[in-house]
Amino acid sequence: MTLAVQTKIVRIGNSQGIRIPKPLLEQAGISEQVELEVHDGQISIRPARRARAGWEERFVVMAAMGDDRLLDGTQLAATTWDEEEWEW
Numbered sequence: 001m002t003l004a005v006q007t008k009i010v011r012i013g014n015s016q017g018i019r020i021p022k023p024l025l026e027q028a029g030i031s032e033q034v035e036l037e038v039h040d041g042q043i044s045i046r047p048a049r050r051a052r053a054g055w056e057e058r059f060v061v062m063a064a065m066g067d068d069r070l071l072d073g074t075q076l077a078a079t080t081w082d083e084e085e086w087e088w
Contacts, residue, residue, distance in 0.1 A: 020045075
């Protein structure tokens with residue numbers, strides 16, 4: 001079941017915003033961060049995707065298929081940049 005409500009645009013500092021009722025947020029699965037996108041004159045709001053979502057599972061599959069080896073073989077050419085400047 002979809003729930004439709006009307007709301008007003010309000011000023012928030014130098015921006016504008018809307019208040020979204022809690023039932024709509026819950027129905028959409030939105031809790032904190034969102035992604036906004038405009039399509040054909042309509043603004044879409046959806047839950048933000050996590051950066052690198054699903055990577056861990058894909059790495060497990062790659063390892064199982066033997067597709068997780070270095071592309072340049074065992075050769076590791078360290079440079080002065082690698083040794084002196086690289087930081088994690």
